[in-house]
Amino acid sequence: MKKISKNNLLLAWQKIDEKFDLFLPKSENGNVKFKNFEESGEVDLTTLKTSIPLKNFVFPQTETFLKFKTKDKKIKFDITSVSEDEYVIFGSRPCDIKSLEILDNIFLREPVDTYYKAHRDRAIIISLACKNPESSCFCGAFEIEPTSVNKATDISLIEAGDFYYWNTISEKGQKITELLKDVLEEVSSEDLVVLNIEKDRIKLELEKLPLNSLDLEKIDGDLQEIFDKEKVWKELSRRCLACGSCTYVCPTCHCYDVKDYAGNNAGERFRCWDSCMFSDFTLMAHGNPRTDQMQRVRQRFMHKLVYYPNNHEGTYSCVGCGRCIEKCPVHIDIVKVIKKLVVNK
Amino acid sequence: MACTCHEKDPLVPKIAKLEFVRRDTPDVTTFRIVSPEGEAPFEFKPGQCAMISVPPLGEAIFSITSSPTEEGYIECSIKKCGAVTDYLHTLEAGDEIGIRGPYGNNFPIEELKNKDLLFIGGGIGLAPLRSVINYVMDRRDEFGKVDIVYGARTPEDLVHPNDIYNVWPAEKNTDVYLTVDREAKNWNGNVGFVPNYVKELGFDTNKVALVCGPPIMIKYVLQGLEEIGFKKEQVYTTLELKMKCGFGKCGRCNIGDKYVCKDGPVFRCDEITELPDEY
Numbered sequence: 001m002k003k004i005s006k007n008n009l010l011l012a013w014q015k016i017d018e019k020f021d022l023f024l025p026k027s028e029n030g031n032v033k034f035k036n037f038e039e040s041g042e043v044d045l046t047t048l049k050t051s052i053p054l055k056n057f058v059f060p061q062t063e064t065f066l067k068f069k070t071k072d073k074k075i076k077f078d079i080t081s082v083s084e085d086e087y088v089i090f091g092s093r094p095c096d097i098k099s100l101e102i103l104d105n106i107f108l109r110e111p112v113d114t115y116y117k118a119h120r121d122r123a124i125i126i127s128l129a130c131k132n133p134e135s136s137c138f139c140g141a142f143e144i145e146p147t148s149v150n151k152a153t154d155i156s157l158i159e160a161g162d163f164y165y166w167n168t169i170s171e172k173g174q175k176i177t178e179l180l181k182d183v184l185e186e187v188s189s190e191d192l193v194v195l196n197i198e199k200d201r202i203k204l205e206l207e208k209l210p211l212n213s214l215d216l217e218k219i220d221g222d223l224q225e226i227f228d229k230e231k232v233w234k235e236l237s238r239r240c241l242a243c244g245s246c247t248y249v250c251p252t253c254h255c256y257d258v259k260d261y262a263g264n265n266a267g268e269r270f271r272c273w274d275s276c277m278f279s280d281f282t283l284m285a286h287g288n289p290r291t292d293q294m295q296r297v298r299q300r301f302m303h304k305l306v307y308y309p310n311n312h313e314g315t316y317s318c319v320g321c322g323r324c325i326e327k328c329p330v331h332i333d334i335v336k337v338i339k340k341l342v343v344n345k
Numbered sequence: 346m347a348c349t350c351h352e353k354d355p356l357v358p359k360i361a362k363l364e365f366v367r368r369d370t371p372d373v374t375t376f377r378i379v380s381p382e383g384e385a386p387f388e389f390k391p392g393q394c395a396m397i398s399v400p401p402l403g404e405a406i407f408s409i410t411s412s413p414t415e416e417g418y419i420e421c422s423i424k425k426c427g428a429v430t431d432y433l434h435t436l437e438a439g440d441e442i443g444i445r446g447p448y449g450n451n452f453p454i455e456e457l458k459n460k461d462l463l464f465i466g467g468g469i470g471l472a473p474l475r476s477v478i479n480y481v482m483d484r485r486d487e488f489g490k491v492d493i494v495y496g497a498r499t500p501e502d503l504v505h506p507n508d509i510y511n512v513w514p515a516e517k518n519t520d521v522y523l524t525v526d527r528e529a530k531n532w533n534g535n536v537g538f539v540p541n542y543v544k545e546l547g548f549d550t551n552k553v554a555l556v557c558g559p560p561i562m563i564k565y566v567l568q569g570l571e572e573i574g575f576k577k578e579q580v581y582t583t584l585e586l587k588m589k590c591g592f593g594k595c596g597r598c599n600i601g602d603k604y605v606c607k608d609g610p611v612f613r614c615d616e617i618t619e620l621p622d623e624y
Contacts, residue, residue, distance in 0.1 A: 065356055066357060075360055075443060079352050081351050089587065092461075111592050112355040114350045142414060225602075227621040238425050251458060256589065256595045258590065260400050260403045274596075276596065281587075283587065286426075286585075289600075290623060303596075310602045
């Protein structure tokens with residue numbers, strides 16, 4: 001374990017930026033986004049959630065993977081490649097980092113999505129523990145905590161006093177730690193006391209959060225029974241406007257569309273985020289198996305809370321970040337859905 | 346630096362060409378597809394699918410209608426019903442398409458061996474069944490009695506006319522029963538919907554049934570088979586949902602815990618009853 005003085009953060013960022021593409025949470029016009037070190041906006045290490053989740057780095061909102069030319073009914077394909085240059089994300093939260101593990105289960109299983117893998121392999125992720133978890137946070141329900149270290153984390157940081165405590169997790173993280181050896185300081189036994197007090201404080205704060213006691217155990221598995229609660233689903237979904245915001249801001253939603261963009265005899269094939277909230281998502285030539293919004297809302301929650309866990313050893317496809325609750329214009333709330341399904345069981 | 350691993354990405358199609366184009370009905374055409382070197386674009390099993398692209402219109406997934414025993418090509422029988430299929434119908438031998446696959450599971454050929462088989466198809470639903478039927482015909486001694494019930498709206502809509510009128514009925518221990526929805530000129534065969542025809546024919550239940558057709562036909566055929574004593578474990582069918590990737594990632598064909606593109610399209614009917622009713 002090392003530590004870095006708050007006064008030295010800028011110097012550390014400069015050193016990282018010399019070697020890697022560095023992304024930091026930056027605030028601009030009230031929005032916090034991961035932006036390049038050089039770009040505009042003020043570094044914001046206080047706001048917990050960026051408006052767009054981490055998934056944009058490994059699964060970009062749109063990505064061209066193929067260029068084509070067509071002439072006289074002959075086709076030429078030109079495959080788009082991905083840079084191998086490493087990039088560093090500084091200050092990502094444990095819930096977002098956990099979402100990468102959930103996406104890995106989809107994109108890295110056979111057949112491997114080579115585009116996702118390339119973006120994933122070149123990422124170096126420095127996590128930042130949440131100092132003050134918010135009342136809308138329910139990461140604890142998914143066994144994630146503000147100080148959690150997930151598999152995808154390369155370095156984890158906890159802020160305490162005048163320092164950030166620096167824990168190198170992986171070989172990739174070691175490269176950054178080496179690079180900053182003149183900036184990082186050794187940790188004393190007094191420091192460890194300060195750090196442990198801070199960890200305990202965060203833990204207590206999490207326990208006090210209103211949603212922390214959310215019990216998911218009871219909605220495990222029983223697919224047909226939960227699916228058949230049509231009256232409950234109608235009530236939960238009746239306000240839905242089908243805007244798709246929940247899926248776009250969700251760090252684990254991964255459904256995508258594949259489209260061709262056409263020019264004259266040439267064009268590009270790209271994939272882009274899509275949403276099971278949209279009526280044309282499952283529309284086919286002979287009709288649509290999901291004809292109303294109730295069915296679409298049910299699909300989204302069933303996928304996150306039942307289908308995904310059934311297929312992935314009980315892991316839920318939700319990390320409790322609360323973005324979907326905050327962004328929903330009509331206050332549809334996954335926490336209410338969970339409570340409703342549990343209570344009605 | 347940029348890597349070259351993406352050339353093997355499952356979303357990236359290969360170029361293929363049409364060796365042969367045969368108009369089966371006013372809106373169904375069978376395309377024989379080969380690699381630029383004139384070989385089969387990939388190996389597959391009966392029931393599997395291929396994703397065909399025609400840039401800049403996009404991609405669509407189709408079942409393969411030829412049998413793996415026919416080496417050197419794959420065939421798809423495609424109905425005109427959208428932008429991609431409309432364009433495919435303008436293509437001729439020698440034209441190029443993009444192709445990727447094979448996708449999905451397959452009919453359980455090994456389990457069907459030495460058993461009596463009942464194939465029930467409706468309209469373009471004969472396409473995936475033909476792959477199994479031709480497999481069985483090419484290894485005829487390995488399978489028992491074969492009954493094929495096939496129907497379409499009109500006599501002109503019956504696909505693979507040469508197979509249904511000439512090739513299959515001439516095979517040993519094989520019967521073909523054809524039906525059309527309405528009376529028509531030059532039609533002396535049965536008139537009526539496939540589910541009713543199956544019940545009228547009254548097959549003994551010591552068989553495995555393989556069913557494919559429009560969703561409404563499948564639904565009534567399955568009911569009918571149950572009424573005459575077939576158990577769900579004896580019946581296989583295929584499901585269809587919109588697909589974009591073909592290998593269980595894009596999320597479109599998700600029903601319950603399953604993805605039709607990866608865990609299907611072939612399902613044994615007792616598996617289907619465990620799925621939420623959203624297909």
